Amino acid sequence: MHSDRASLKLKIAAAAGLLFLHLPILLIFVYAFTTEEKSFQWPPPGYTLKWFAATWDRPDVWEAMGLSLKVAAISTLLAMILGTLCAAAVSRTKFFGRESISLLVILPIALPGVVTGIALRSAFSIAEVPFSTWTIVLGHATFCVVIVYNNAVARFRRTSGSLIEASMDLGANLFQTLRYVILPNIATALVVGGMLAFALSFDEVIVTTFTAGQQQTLPIWMLEELVRPRERPVTNVVAMVVVLVTLLPILGAYYLTRGTEAVAGQGK
Amino acid sequence: MPAVSFDHVSRHFGAVKAVDDVILDIAEGEFFAMLGPSGSGKTTCLRLIAGFERPTGGDIRIFGEPVADLPPYKRQVNTVFQDYALFPHLNVRDNVAYGLMIAGRGKRERHAEAEAALEMVRLGGYGSRKPSELSGGQRQRVALARALVNKPRVLLLDEPLGALDLKLREQMQEELKTLQRQLGITFVFVTHDQGEALSMADRVAVFNEGKIIQVGSPEDIYFRPEVPFVADFVGSSNVLPEALVARLTGETCPAAIRPERLRLASEGPLKARVTGLSFLGLSTRVSFEAEGTRLTALLPQDVARPREGDEVALSWAAEDLHLMRAGQRAGA
Known part of the structure; x- marks a missing residue:
């Protein structure tokens, strides 16, 4: 029995799957407006906007948010520079150990975060590095570099190498070639890689737990907040903000990579 | 003074002698073909003239000037690449005007010159299209216009007609020859197609295993080969x-x-x-x-x-x- 239309059972199963994935997120949004603050009671006894004001007035939220944004921004910037350079080296030149380097760069994202976290923590304590924003940034950079690298290497592979030679042939030096040919051709890949890296860094918990010490990034702050009984919906308000802050770059990345299947510079 | 001269030029990649002790003079205004099977060193010779490769031995001169230490962007030569290498993010006009932009010419001036170059290759009015919207033959002409608009003293062509179908190729052979006569620029082109070399070139150099086996007019090469190869x-x-x-x-x-x-x-x-x-x-x-x-x-x-x-x-x-x-x- 073959048919182009999905059967009713399949439709129900698909709907149930999607609900299972997304209903909890909707619940979080709903609880951001509840009037009851101690337990998550269903249905909410009433609706209010006061938790938005309460969140606004909490300095610890602002502190955690600030730290998270700072860490995400710095690790993304670092990843964009290192990841692009590494991708350029791997895809443009041949050298001894090139395949191994490519594997080693990708490895951190395959390793469980706990392993990366413990490894970094013991490294920091052996080297007697005190915990700071920079230790978190270092932890996040391990996986952010991979994201940017993967995006950039794919684009470099699809960009014909003779474009760079053509540019230099037409009188452009290295800097002009970078500005007028290389960057425009890899720009979307870089932006997409950066957005994904930012989103990943912004809500990372595991590696952060091991590298943050006493500092609280936003996701860590939320974990701590859940065990406290006071002003619970504040957490939900923050969760909503986190969803929006991470969703927007991911959507942006999706729209930017659509319709770029054609190979750049392959002019035959 | 020869337009390009090779004095015992070698380019070795480790044990591989891509170009081995080549001696060659290409005269000004000549349509010169480098002919040989793949891997015979003809393309490496072209890249040595363009500056993408540095010789491991010997001396290359372009109009008498030693160029061994000059990067590609300081040489008065331009290249038509085998895959055309048109910039995919620029339209046809900006592709052609790229060299003029780098040279610091004003927008209006370089657009006018690009348009004139496009007219010359019979692509007037195509300026605002993207390279991806053109056929193979049209891209080839854009690549030609992009190189010629810079008024190079030597134009290098790397298998320029290789990607075109037979009919288009014969037509482009005629056009290239006419264009070269009109402009009087030295053309150096690389091909593995003996028919193409014989029909277009004033002189042909036959390459094998990194060496020039014979240089001569198409008639010499065809009727009076010096070696069995x-x-x-x-x-x-x-x-x-x-x-x-x-x-x-x-x-x-x-x-x-x-x-x-x-x-x-x-x-x-x-x-x-x-x-x-x-x-x-x-x-x-x-x-x-x-x-x-x-x-x-x-x-x-x-x-x-x-x-x-x-x-x-x-x-x-x-x-x-x-x-x-x-x-x-x-x-x-």
Whole structure:
């Protein structure tokens, strides 16, 4: 029995799957407006906007948010520079150990975060590095570099190498070639890689737990907040903000990579 | 003063001698072809002129100026790449104007010049299209315009017609030749297609294994090959081995004879057996085996055709047997 239309059972199963994935997120949004603050009671006894004001007035939220944004921004910037350079080296030149380097760069994202976290923590304590924003940034950079690298290497592979030679042939030096040919051709890949890296860094918990010490990034702050009984919906308000802050770059990345299947510079 | 001169130039990649001790002068205003099988060093020679490769030995001069230490962007040469290498993020006009933009020319001026260059390659009005919207032949013309708009003193073309279909290729051969005459610029082009080299170039250099085997006019290369490799590679001449030539003429060197100059005869110096026939329209190609050597003849249609397996005699006019005395040393 073959048919182009999905059967009713399949439709129900698909709907149930999607609900299972997304209903909890909707619940979080709903609880951001509840009037009851101690337990998550269903249905909410009433609706209010006061938790938005309460969140606004909490300095610890602002502190955690600030730290998270700072860490995400710095690790993304670092990843964009290192990841692009590494991708350029791997895809443009041949050298001894090139395949191994490519594997080693990708490895951190395959390793469980706990392993990366413990490894970094013991490294920091052996080297007697005190915990700071920079230790978190270092932890996040391990996986952010991979994201940017993967995006950039794919684009470099699809960009014909003779474009760079053509540019230099037409009188452009290295800097002009970078500005007028290389960057425009890899720009979307870089932006997409950066957005994904930012989103990943912004809500990372595991590696952060091991590298943050006493500092609280936003996701860590939320974990701590859940065990406290006071002003619970504040957490939900923050969760909503986190969803929006991470969703927007991911959507942006999706729209930017659509319709770029054609190979750049392959002019035959 | 030659436009380009190679003085004992080598480019070795480790043990691989891509270009090996090449000596060559290309005259100003010449249409010069570098012909050879793939891996023979012709493209590396072109890249040495463009500056994408540095010689590992010897001296390259462009209009008398030593260029070994000059990067590509400081040389007065421009290249038409095999894959055209048009910038995908720029439209056709900005592609053509790229060199002028880098040279710091104003927008209006460079757009006008780009438009004129596009007119020259008969693509006027295509300026605002993207390269991806053009056909292969059109991209080829854009690549040509993009190089020529910079008024190079030498234009390098790397297998410029390789990606085009047969009809377009023949048309572009004519156009390139006309364009070169009009502009008077030195053209150096690389090809593995002997027909293309012979029909377009003023002079041809035949490459093999990193060395230039013979340089000469298309007629020289075609009718007077100096070594068996040239006879065989350029237009598939019959090569008679030294022993056979010694018996026939008393000379101790290999010889070449063109397929269209071999004749069937009742009596002749060489006995041969027919091993195959193919009808080509204007003529019939007949393959023979004679004393262990494979030979081909092109017979006009008004001559009686032999059958496969026939024992025949071959003859030729004495002046058509071209002795390759240089081939004694160079080998087959």
